[in-house]
Amino acid sequence: MSDPGIAEKLVEVLHRPDGDPALRPVHTIGISATGYFEPSPVARNFCVADHFCAGKTDVIVRFSNGSGCAVVHDGWSDVRGMAVRFHLSDGTDTDLIAMTLPEFFAPTPETFLEFAEEAAPREYEGETPWQKILNYLHLVLPKRDPYPGETISPDDGAIEFADKNAYSQLGVMQAAQIGAPTSYVRAAYHAVHTFVVTGPDGVRRWVRFSWQPIAGVLTTNAEEPPVDDYLRAELKDRLAKEPARFSLMMMIGEVGDDFNNSSRPWPPHRKRIMMGTLTLDAVPEDQIAQSEKLSFNPGLLTNGIETSDDPVLKVRIDSYKISSEWRGGTPCPFSEG
Numbered sequence: 157m158s159d160p161g162i163a164e165k166l167v168e169v170l171h172r173p174d175g176d177p178a179l180r181p182v183h184t185i186g187i188s189a190t191g192y193f194e195p196s197p198v199a200r201n202f203c204v205a206d207h208f209c210a211g212k213t214d215v216i217v218r219f220s221n222g223s224g225c226a227v228v229h230d231g232w233s234d235v236r237g238m239a240v241r242f243h244l245s246d247g248t249d250t251d252l253i254a255m256t257l258p259e260f261f262a263p264t265p266e267t268f269l270e271f272a273e274e275a276a277p278r279e280y281e282g283e284t285p286w287q288k289i290l291n292y293l294h295l296v297l298p299k300r301d302p303y304p305g306e307t308i309s310p311d312d313g314a315i316e317f318a319d320k321n322a323y324s325q326l327g328v329m330q331a332a333q334i335g336a337p338t339s340y341v342r343a344a345y346h347a348v349h350t351f352v353v354t355g356p357d358g359v360r361r362w363v364r365f366s367w368q369p370i371a372g373v374l375t376t377n378a379e380e381p382p383v384d385d386y387l388r389a390e391l392k393d394r395l396a397k398e399p400a401r402f403s404l405m406m407m408i409g410e411v412g413d414d415f416n417n418s419s420r421p422w423p424p425h426r427k428r429i430m431m432g433t434l435t436l437d438a439v440p441e442d443q444i445a446q447s448e449k450l451s452f453n454p455g456l457l458t459n460g461i462e463t464s465d466d467p468v469l470k471v472r473i474d475s476y477k478i479s480s481e482w483r484g485g486t487p488c489p490f491s492e493g
């Protein structure tokens with residue numbers, strides 16, 4: 157059983173020295189877009205949730221940079237987020253929150269707290285060319301050089317933690333090499349946790365969701381990082397010309413797969429179902445109300461979709477409510493209920 161105060165401790169620890177208490181402690185910089193979701197013809201055979209059975213469901217999506225730094229650094233290597241809210245036909249909402257890492261850093265709230273404490277951003281310590289050569293000789297990847305103006309390193313503490321804790325190695329290595337997307341709609345996003353979906357025949361399946369961009373994944377050239385602030389302007393320009401689309405893929409777990417630990421991948425050959433297509437075609441004018449103040453929650457689910465017993469997913473439900481209250485966000489519909 158988790159320490160009842162851990163949800164709050166996690167939010168405290170995630171706040172960065174260069175963050176802003178009036179904004180999100182992580183995924184601070186972002187932009188929202190609107191559009192609709194259309195289920196595939198097979199989606200309703202796997203899940204009775206309204207948006208998998210309805211015709212079109214209106215959505216609002218917030219894309220974000222994972223960092224809690226309140227200054228825009230779009231060109232810097234960072235995990236990106238995609239939080240989707242589906243406005244269901246009965247007037248209620250459901251959320252699906254995803255990020256560009258396929259696996260999380262830790263299996264439990266307690267281990268994530270330890271990770272977050274040790275991985276807290278710290279002063280950049282660059283490597284000399286000699287240290288780099290020595291690292292190569294020891295088969296250790298050399299550290300990335302800081303970007304111009306980058307004084308706080310997001311990776312050093314995380315890499316030290318991963319050296320001692322094997323469960324975080326996959327997530328940390330992927331995060332350290334993730335780079336920057338050329339566009340928020342040219343990245344794949346993973347909801348990471350396992351959810352339980354119920355079909356019309358009452359069959360329950362343990363599944364993981366991810367969004368695949370129809371335009372394909374494309375990162376910037378790491379040797380020539382683009383200007384600091386391009387992702388929001390790119391999205392506005394792109395959607396003014398043509399819609400952007402994502403496929404929602406659902407991977408079905410099998411006996412032996414880890415359902416309650418999002419730091420562990422499932423075998424890549426698991427069955428995947430194409431659940432539908434998301435089309436984004438507008439950027440709301442009022443980005444304060446429609447992005448900054450919005451509060452998503454991974455526990456805002458609907459009939460046909462439940463949480464698994466993943467303890468990290470469970471703690472997030474409280475952490476997001478606390479964070480939203482602290483920053484003066486609009487309570488998510490779930491908190492009001």
Ligand code: HEM
Nearest residue numbers: 166180183218237238239253254255347348475476479480
């Ligand atoms: C114990 C683990 C985690 C904790 C404590 C945590 C904490 C938080 C907090 C406090 C926020 C800001 C919420 C707000 O103020 O509205 C946030 C935002 C976010 N988190 Fe997490 N997080 C965790 C794991 C994850 C995972 C596994 C994912 C990927 C699926 C994720 C993706 C995101 C995204 C995309 C946002 C931005 C949502 C938005 O645009 O409003 N987080 N997280």
